[in-house]
Amino acid sequence: MIVVKPGLPENQELVEEISSQAFSKYGDYGTLIPKFFATKGVHSFIAWDGDQAVGFALMGFLPWTGADTSDDWWIADLLAIAVDVDYRRRRVGTELMKKVMQLVQEMSGWREIKEIQLTSASDNEPALKFFKGFGFEVKDRFHGKYSSGQDAWRLVHQAPFIVDG
Numbered sequence: 001m002i003v004v005k006p007g008l009p010e011n012q013e014l015v016e017e018i019s020s021q022a023f024s025k026y027g028d029y030g031t032l033i034p035k036f037f038a039t040k041g042v043h044s045f046i047a048w049d050g051d052q053a054v055g056f057a058l059m060g061f062l063p064w065t066g067a068d069t070s071d072d073w074w075i076a077d078l079l080a081i082a083v084d085v086d087y088r089r090r091r092v093g094t095e096l097m098k099k100v101m102q103l104v105q106e107m108s109g110w111r112e113i114k115e116i117q118l119t120s121a122s123d124n125e126p127a128l129k130f131f132k133g134f135g136f137e138v139k140d141r142f143h144g145k146y147s148s149g150q151d152a153w154r155l156v157h158q159a160p161f162i163v164d165g
């Protein structure tokens with residue numbers, strides 16, 4: 001049974017392993033993503049099958065204008081989500097996304113959250129299908145490039161954020 005729990009500092013190495021496997025074709029994200037994990041203010045979730053970490057999600061929250069005042073809109077940024085290749089298509093990603101949506105919904109109680117945003121490679125069909133299923137739409141096809149050259153698309157999920165199931 002898959003159980004999703006908040007990440008702990010000692011889980012950083014596990015995040016590094018899954019990131020290296022999942023994101024190496026886009027550049028050195030095996031190093032970069034664990035750095036996000038350790039950054040103050042970043043929320044993390046780890047999916048466990050017993051004592052084996054099989055996926056993770058990282059969320060950051062940014063003020064819309066950068067002003068960081070209580071009346072500002074906020075953006076929820078899904079920095080990364082990845083599932084161990086042997087566990088894909090078994091709803092682990094779905095369980096992680098439920099926690100992400102739940103967190104955003106909770107944060108919406110005290111911050112005005114405008115949208116959840118994320119970046120995906122234009123050729124990452126599994127991820128694009130996965131995110132579409134959660135109500136994300138492609139908003140910017142010229143968002144930039146990954147360090148290995150793939151086009152980066154910005155996807156957005158507008159409020160409200162409904163947690164399913």
Ligand SMILES: CC(C)(COP(=O)(O)OP(=O)(O)OC[C@H]1O[C@@H](n2cnc3c(N)ncnc32)[C@H](O)[C@@H]1OP(=O)(O)O)[C@@H](O)C(=O)NCCC(=O)NCCS
Pocket residue numbers: 022023079080081082083084087088089090091092093094095119120121124125126127129130131133
């Ligand atoms: C994207 C990712 C997180 C999905 O995780 P997952 O656990 O395999 O996804 P789920 O099993 O919960 O799939 C839910 C739905 O998403 C869609 N989906 C997921 N993987 C798919 C694939 N390879 N092809 C087509 N649709 C897919 C399907 O609609 C699926 O429902 P279904 O199995 O009932 O048809 C996983 O493929 C992954 O880790 N990819 C590498 C990292 C990555 O690209 N992250 C996203 C960018 S940050």
